[in-house]
Amino acid sequence: MDYGMTAELEEFRAEVRAFVAANAPDVPPKAGVRSAENLEELALLKAWTGKLFAAGYIGGSWPARFGGRGEAHSAERDVVVGEELARARTPAAVQGAANLVAHALIDYGTEDQQVRYLPGIRSGELIFCQLFSEPSSGSDLASLRTRATRTEDGGFRVTGQKVWTTNGQWSDYGYLLARTDPDAPKHRGISAFVVDMTLPGVDVRPLREMTGTSDFNEVFLDDVALGSDALIGELNQGWSIANSSLGHERSGVATSAVRLRRNVAALVELAGRVTRNGRPAIEDGAVQERLGELSASVEALSALVYANISRWSRKSERVHDGPMAKLFFSELGVDIARYGLELCGEAGILVEGDTGVVDRGRWQDEFLYARAYTIAGGSSEIMRNIIAERGLHLPR
Template sequence: MRLEPTPELQALRHKVRAFVAEHAPGTKAHAGVRAPEPELMPAIRAWTAKLYKAGYLGIDWPEEYGGRPDAHPLEPFIVAEEIARARTWPPVGAAPLASAALIEFGTDTQRARFLPRIRSCEDVWCQLFSEPGAGSDLAALSTRARKEGEGDEAVYVVDGQKVWTTNGQHADMGYLLARTDPDAPRHRGITAFALDMRSPGVEVRPLREITGTTDFNEVFLDSVRIPAAHVIGEVNAGWRVAMSSLGHERSSVAARGTELLVHLDELTVLAQRTPVAGGSALDDSATRQTIGELATRVHVNAALVALAKDRMLHRTERPADALIGKIFFSELNHDLVEFGLRLLGADGLLTEGDPAAVADGWWADAYLYARAYTIAGGANEVLRTQIAERGLGLPRQPR
């Protein structure tokens, strides 16, 4: 495994860092994968369009849609890392998932229609996968799509409910999974669709979270009509489409590793500035030991990210790699921000908007959000079972 960057990649990193410093739409106030306030969306759309135009997003797309066949496979990781390092907004929504599905499984007509609008950020996409009874067990989804008509007039009529839809309130399009054959086995009979979120029968209801913000939504689908031409891939083969596109989320893992390095530095500064018995919290040996332990884990996480990138380059990825990385990151992130909140003591109760709050209440917000990372993308308890079964080949858990 090679950990040091090549001179070419290091030069690219400096170039991206300068671009981000010049064009980014300000600092992202909250930790985690969050939805922006509505008034921020025009600036974020413009910022996203600039990233695509500069060739920093959609690098691995087909050349006719703006990709570069000579691009290094690690370029998307560098871009994601530099956006995270600057603590600014990454592109919001599920466009990376939707574009991956369209590029691999879509028709020429679909690619020509949707991909340019993703690049210009005229369309923000959301991911309509999870349901109240199908979160970590996505194959249990029950939203139904029944076909009506034939030929050019054919449509699918969709009824059901989705939940935990990040940025659903901002989305123009939805990447939807629905069951088209209720009699087929669990992982079959599911079809992927491109859904216009302005269609009659689509209702988005925001979910107010413990952080006080609205990042997730419920989405209700009541006799929503989707043209058959908006089926992505083959009918009843949506599971394959979804699993393939989910594999294109790798760069976000690198961004999270960078986030932890940034937050570790911020934790150290916080300890230096927290007064304790005539000195600072960093003068206390127990505090230094805890920060040292967290620093060790942060650098182990960075090594896991590097290993994942190396295996991706050499096509030696293993089924459990992403699962292990997600569990390690999410639990480390929780422990790091929890310790930051403990350092603040009673001041940790002060939240965003309070004039006396340290870092405008960032540590409290990050702590309240941290548990979401252990659930999103599959609850850690479920992922441990998958590691045992798929990664270690242990006997399957009784169903």
């Protein structure tokens, strides 16, 4: 079922689908938002990113003078693109932070910064990572401790540690939040910067995750010298810049609904191939019931997501709408992946490369990755807090 799709959007969908089929990079499909595993994959993903921008399928919300679709842009079109990429199990653009930093530069950057970075982001050549989270500052991001101290020439010296930096190992630049006024209230003493990741004092250490891949990194900043032109916007304006750049994209959750629907369809197909008590699992009433339940949940999620997108387009979004969808999809994702493993039976403990592994280790990868979505972009507990306190007005 698709919700709220007009004939014009369906036509657009067909166009995107054909584009994806003709141009998608030959990179093995994996669960979630993943980094390139080697330089060849990186080159493929960069080229793919450039094609998506050039076709206007991403970056549509940028002003027309920077290559966006201007007035012609619509959130629904972004949703269609995200859905088609998810349907094809094709990676999205390589740079997770590119959209974030692009909106920060468009809204707050100098002309020099816009000219220097925006074309490279659109061509896919420049990769940006997001240097926000720290070992002790994730949910409470405003407590971050990385310091940027002003120097006499108007520049800055930065010292601190970041973590969870997706794509840090492949990034040319980082979009950094650092504390510039330790005496101000915590939200008011933070500034936003562009950091050249090749500068002396920047040390990127990839983390090996339980999925076996390195999708994020630790980044150590040791007295890194930045020029005054690295500052985005005004000094100590970083918190509002970061929040406004985070608010630009809403298609991610819609994409996830499609990804989950596709996973449930794959579960149904899997249940036809594996056995329970000597018979195809799909013939078991309990299996049918569980598959029906998961499928119904995905359709409910889809309906919720489309209602949110429609509210967002009409500028009547409520503070708990996004958190409800995010909580629902990330927890449902874990349930679906877990059921995939369960259906695999004993083979569920084998991983890609082992003899007898089902679907080349897909369900293990889905299961191990699914937990990440319950943390990234605000953990499930934080989502529940927002829904309870701001949506239902329950006491803290």
